[in-house]
Amino acid sequence: MLSVQEAESIILEQVPAPDEADIEAVSLEAASGRILAAPVTSDLDFPHWDNSAMDGYAVRHADLAGRPADLAIVEEIPAGSSPKKTLQPGQAARIFTGACLPEGADTVVMQEETQRNGDRVQILATPESGAFVRRRGSYYKAGDPLLPGGIALGAAEMAVLAAAQCLRVPVYRPLRVALLSTGNELVRPDRPLGPGQLVDSNQYGLAAWVQQMGAEPVRLGIIPDRPEALKSAIAKAILTADVVLSSGGVSVGEYDYIPKLLSELGGKIGVRSVAVKPGKPLTFATFPNCSYFGLPGNPVSALVTCWRFVGPALKKRSGLAESFWRPQWMQVRSRHELRSGGKRETYLWGKLRSVDGEIEFALAPGSQNSGNLINLAQTDALAVLPIGQTHVRAGESVRVLKVR
Template structure:
């Protein structure tokens, strides 16, 4: 049985980022991973512009106030100035409008009084005040966005501003997902005594979608060697990663490991000293990585959060793909058996300016998924530790 550290090292070393790229339009880029660095030929701001509604002035003219200046033009946003300011002149200007030649400051309108074609400046304004200078935020042809980042709303805004309308992104990984077990039925099925509704496909597909990868659901496969072998063979052809739940323990109907070997897989991980999620099978195929995950719903999600998602992030080409682990105080006492690295689910909340972990109430059984609702973090109780008192710091995995 491998330690968590050894298991993750093996798994992450098996994953090589996808190098296949495609070109997408800006409007189709949300959630994609940028494959090449982006530069723009434009400065930002594009030109000197006003950060306020007010009057564009020469600083030398407003050193001493009050002073009366002649208004020579009005410059709305989107209209190019037509005149150059001379001594004793000002231009009415609006937020975002281009600064006229000769002006080097803006006086906000609250500090002025207008009389016809003249404006009385009542409070001075420093040189450069309320002026956003061309290139102050970004200089043309310098790095804008680096490769390996996910394109979300802020990045889309940056790319649109820079007029980057075509982008090189990595191909989305495909992840085949199926559940095994004669006892399983879909959520739409009629529940009979002894049966279990399959929740794992929905949970794992959601993790995959949330990362921007493509889930390939293959349904429920019964505990039949022939059907299971066929499903595995099909999944290996259709995906970059395969996630199956169930069939990886030591029961009479747990066939996954021997079938993987029959299909030519090289098995690197068979079990991990982790709770929940001990029976974890990881096999390598020429163009695919196979994860055989426990069938218990909490074990499936913990395995997904701890091992599968970082591997998938690395495969997707993300620069920051490793698990996000932080140390924070725990609001509640945490207990564990001490023999395996134990993961307790709950919530990471901001309390008086500091993060704090609150463990979910109720049973922390691998079969109890009800108190998983709202989970955004897992507290990690190390091997050899049976208790972490309330108020002590604990290592937490963000999920």
């Protein structure tokens, strides 16, 4: 049985990053939420020209030595128009936010610190030289890197691409993640339950999680615990998907066929079990064009192992930079007492919240076991107790992994 760190290292080393064949160019409108595949530059300076950050008057700072300075207004410059005149000594231009600074001006005086009298203005307070002037190229110089590759394109990044007039955007294609649930006891949610049967909740929970990760879930449904049916389904999945997630069939029972079938299909198994609770029977295998995760069948175990092990792997495979796909840990205060057996690295689920300006972890109410899917709802973090640690007192610090 591998340690969590050993399993994580094997998985993240063996899951490949995307290559050039995974890159596609999409329109700006279609790029939102995608992962940028290459650095972007622009041939525009930002700001494009010297402009005013304030409604007021563009002036020569040298003219403000006397107080109050009295200047002649020679033109008005609204945003979107081009200045017509060059300021001479003793002159000012009425200017509005975003408007181009006229030649000769080096400072803007906000209108609240002026008094206008017809075509003249008195400057009632002297700002520093260069006040309220956005200099051309002060935010970004044309030709410099604008956005790096390996980032997800959110609202701010989309606004930057639009401002840079980047109409075609290089992005990585979305991953295809095949999902299959194994077990003779499983039924679909729309079917009545017979004695000993269970609803296949994993297919729905995992599909939702895969979508949240920006990938495309491919649902293959419920596969019975028959070697020939499982082998056929797995063979189809590894040929059509980048990643396969199966749930169930990876423990040591007589009907747990997955590891043996993966080997028969040519898979290289890197992980068979992990010293973690929940999620011990985790299987990871690689094929030439596909990574395979055999998840435990218990719904809590399936999601916890996805959050802990599969999530970073999907992020790496999707093209995110390493700083984004490595697990992000936090050290916070625990609101409740936490306990574990100490023999395996233990994950307890709950919520993060701010209390008196400090982040704390609140344990989900109810039993913390792999069969209790109900109290997993609305949780957003996992607290970890390493091997050998059996107790965290309420109020003490605990390491947590944010999962939403």
